[in-house]
Amino acid sequence: MNFSFAHLESFSxxxxxxxxxxxxxxxxAARVLLSADIRGVDSHGVARLxxxxxxxxxxxxxxxxxxxxxxxxxxxxxxxxxxxxxxxxAPFAMQVAxxxxxxxxxxxxxxKNSNHYGIAGVHAMEALKHDMIxxxxxxxxxxxxxxxxxxxxxxxxxxxxxxxxxxxxPFVLDMATTTAANGKLEILQRKQQEAxxxxxxxxxxxPTTSPLGVKNGGALLPLGGDREHGSHKGYGLGSVVxxxxxxxxxxxxxxxxxxxxxFLEPHPHPVGEGLGHFFGAMRIDxxxxxxxxxxxxxxxxxxxxxxxxxxxxxxxxxxxxxxRELEKQRMQEGIPLLEPVVADLKALGEKFDVEWIA
Amino acid sequence: MNFSFAHLESFSxxxxxxxxxxxxxxxxAARVLLSADIRGVDSHGVARLxxxxxxxxxxxxxxxxxxxxxxxxxxxxxxxxxxxxxxxxAPFAMQVAxxxxxxxxxxxxxxKNSNHYGIAGVHAMEALKHDMIxxxxxxxxxxxxxxxxxxxxxxxxxxxxxxxxxxxxPFVLDMATTTAANGKLEILQRKQQEAxxxxxxxxxxxPTTSPLGVKNGGALLPLGGDREHGSHKGYGLGSVVxxxxxxxxxxxxxxxxxxxxxFLEPHPHPVGEGLGHFFGAMRIDxxxxxxxxxxxxxxxxxxxxxxxxxxxxxxxxxxxxxxRELEKQRMQEGIPLLEPVVADLKALGEKFDVEWIA
Numbered sequence: 001m002n003f004s005f006a007h008l009e010s011f012s013x014x015x016x017x018x019x020x021x022x023x024x025x026x027x028x029a030a031r032v033l034l035s036a037d038i039r040g041v042d043s044h045g046v047a048r049l050x051x052x053x054x055x056x057x058x059x060x061x062x063x064x065x066x067x068x069x070x071x072x073x074x075x076x077x078x079x080x081x082x083x084x085x086x087x088x089x090a091p092f093a094m095q096v097a098x099x100x101x102x103x104x105x106x107x108x109x110x111x112k113n114s115n116h117y118g119i120a121g122v123h124a125m126e127a128l129k130h131d132m133i134x135x136x137x138x139x140x141x142x143x144x145x146x147x148x149x150x151x152x153x154x155x156x157x158x159x160x161x162x163x164x165x166x167x168x169x170p171f172v173l174d175m176a177t178t179t180a181a182n183g184k185l186e187i188l189q190r191k192q193q194e195a196x197x198x199x200x201x202x203x204x205x206x207p208t209t210s211p212l213g214v215k216n217g218g219a220l221l222p223l224g225g226d227r228e229h230g231s232h233k234g235y236g237l238g239s240v241v242x243x244x245x246x247x248x249x250x251x252x253x254x255x256x257x258x259x260x261x262x263f264l265e266p267h268p269h270p271v272g273e274g275l276g277h278f279f280g281a282m283r284i285d286x287x288x289x290x291x292x293x294x295x296x297x298x299x300x301x302x303x304x305x306x307x308x309x310x311x312x313x314x315x316x317x318x319x320x321x322x323x324r325e326l327e328k329q330r331m332q333e334g335i336p337l338l339e340p341v342v343a344d345l346k347a348l349g350e351k352f353d354v355e356w357i358a
Numbered sequence: 359m360n361f362s363f364a365h366l367e368s369f370s371x372x373x374x375x376x377x378x379x380x381x382x383x384x385x386x387a388a389r390v391l392l393s394a395d396i397r398g399v400d401s402h403g404v405a406r407l408x409x410x411x412x413x414x415x416x417x418x419x420x421x422x423x424x425x426x427x428x429x430x431x432x433x434x435x436x437x438x439x440x441x442x443x444x445x446x447x448a449p450f451a452m453q454v455a456x457x458x459x460x461x462x463x464x465x466x467x468x469x470k471n472s473n474h475y476g477i478a479g480v481h482a483m484e485a486l487k488h489d490m491i492x493x494x495x496x497x498x499x500x501x502x503x504x505x506x507x508x509x510x511x512x513x514x515x516x517x518x519x520x521x522x523x524x525x526x527x528p529f530v531l532d533m534a535t536t537t538a539a540n541g542k543l544e545i546l547q548r549k550q551q552e553a554x555x556x557x558x559x560x561x562x563x564x565p566t567t568s569p570l571g572v573k574n575g576g577a578l579l580p581l582g583g584d585r586e587h588g589s590h591k592g593y594g595l596g597s598v599v600x601x602x603x604x605x606x607x608x609x610x611x612x613x614x615x616x617x618x619x620x621f622l623e624p625h626p627h628p629v630g631e632g633l634g635h636f637f638g639a640m641r642i643d644x645x646x647x648x649x650x651x652x653x654x655x656x657x658x659x660x661x662x663x664x665x666x667x668x669x670x671x672x673x674x675x676x677x678x679x680x681x682r683e684l685e686k687q688r689m690q691e692g693i694p695l696l697e698p699v700v701a702d703l704k705a706l707g708e709k710f711d712v713e714w715i716a
Binding site for chain 2: 071149151177205228233254297300309
């Protein structure tokens with residue numbers, strides 16, 4: 001069944017106000033949450049709303065955080081998220097990066113004491129409004145095994161980069177540093193289909209096609225899948241995301257990152273505060289005139305779209321194309337939600353006395 | 359046969375002086391070149407010396423470049439390499455990034471009008487001496503097909519990130535954004551062995567195991583190998599490297615990047631000048647005290663090394679471990695060169711009247 005963006009956004013906002021968020025914060029958080037649904041990353045959107053609420057019930061989210069810069073230079077800052085919703089901490093920190101870029105050319109912000117921030121891409125895209133390149137990284141609960149490891153040591157640690165163009169739509173890369181995102185596994189689980197080899201390993205570290213492999217103590221594999229196909233590169237990239245997000249800021253890293261689910265306890269001996277993010281903003285005209293750059297980006301994008309496709313394959317895509325197509329479609333036709341998600345949201349509405357159907 | 363680092367460095371330096379480099383530039387370039395051999399990236403080291411000389415003979419390298427900053431802000435600069443050796447342009451530009459970081463917290467330099475810069479990692483590692491994180495990217499001759507494309511549109515476009523630790527050796531990621539680097543294919547060609555599926559495609563865009571696939575008009579594949587295993591992510595990362603290195607600076611990008619080999623002509627209608635690089639330096643104490651950070655890096659590295667290995671597999675490695683081990687070994691035992699490389703260097707010595715054996 002489909003629901004309108006406006007309806008789901010307003011419902012999410014009212015729930016977040018009920019747990020104590022200010023009207024402004026609830027509004028920001030709902031916008032960030034719904035940007036995942038509208039772009040097709042269903043696992044990171046409104047389906048997670050009740051997960052955030054359960055974290056709040058477990059006293060692991062502060063609905064009224066005192067967001068502040070605890071250290072800075074002309075082009076850098078460290079932000080303390082004060083245990084707030086990542087959905088609120090991230091937009092604050094990205095704005096600090098953008099403000100730094102206005103005066104210093106670039107801005108780089110590492111964040112501690114935060115929580116899950118939704119989809120990486122939406123934060124990077126904030127920079128586009130200012131003719132800047134935006135970068136957004138975050139660490140996450142450990143579900144990924146490095147090459148040769150059977151232990152889970154890293155999250156799916158995404159990398160997002162948003163780059164403005166002129167007449168062409170922007171280039172927006174938003175990728176987990178694993179072969180496949182966790183959300184794709186969830187879809188296979190529901191459909192009871194096998195996963196391709198190279199996505200997951202079982203609890204002994206052996207390759208498996210069972211979509212339940214991760215649930216049963218296995219792990220997602222770094223981009224590359226195995227050593228022969230470069231999994232040490234995916235592992236290396238996920239590690240850089242972890243270090244920039246958490247070792248630079250003072251958050252928890254690697255296996256110490258607190259789990260998103262409220263039924264799992266955080267590590268008893270944390271090495272930092274909460275989880276971490278990293279944001280960057282680079283003013284285009286800190287390098288060359290913005291119009292000149294954007295004209296060349298149009299040429300870059302146009303040329304790549306025209307690359308000769310392999311027989312029987314579709315046209316070459318530019319990062320961000322599939323999500324933008326889906327956004328157009330879902331704005332018109334609404335956002336499809338699965339029955340269990342609808343039931344979960346209805347229950348949430350009843351619990352907090354918020355009407356599900358407006 | 360093995361040759362000492364000192365011998366090969368001194369030989370390379372003398373050859374570079376013969377083509378017109380200053381003593382200082384020849385010394386810098388020889389050091390950068392040999393850092394590839396000593397770290398085991400044989401394809402990017404002294405084996406390429408005669409390739410650079412042939413480019414100079416084709417008037418495609420300026421041995422006396424006027425390296426200069428053509429645009430800057432407190433944290434950024436664009437450097438014009440004036441057609442110089444990338445081996446000389448890159449250390450100059452990385453130093454600009456480091457100097458910017460000293461005052462602004464971070465420094466970011468995009469470079470145009472350059473040439474092949476050796477291995478990415480060595481430039482990033484310059485930052486380590488200053489308690490900074492170093493980043494080094496470059497575009498390169500088109501050998502890689504994006505997902506769904508049979509045309510070659512990108513180079514192997516590497517990403518290098520060097521991060522200091524305290525008692526542990528530094529974390530040094532240095533990776534092509536392809537499944538396998540071109541140098542690995544060359545080894546298979548010499549041994550007449552098949553390549554694993556997922557490394558290359560043939561000229562029709564079909565997966566192939568022939569190590570001659572790329573030579574015969576095929577292409578290297580982006581990290582991930584195919585769509586199902588995330589090749590769109592490797593393609594996206596290679597694209598970001600291309601855009602940061604060349605669209606930001608005004609160099610050639612994508613299929614317009616000039617080939618390294620002198621027997622192939624550059625594109626008749628270039629979209630920029632030479633090829634491009636991108637460098638970053640981030641002062642650790644622009645985020646948190648350097649000692650604190652490095653202590654946590656020691657803990658990060660120590661914990662990852664101790665991750666439970668899969669039965670029958672080796673211990674989990676930290677990016678930079680294999681290269682550092684090889685460096686130790688080669689400093690003692692010398693650098694092994696293949697017979698054709700030795701013959702090529704001897705011929706070069708005779709041509710320029712430089713003694714091969716000192």
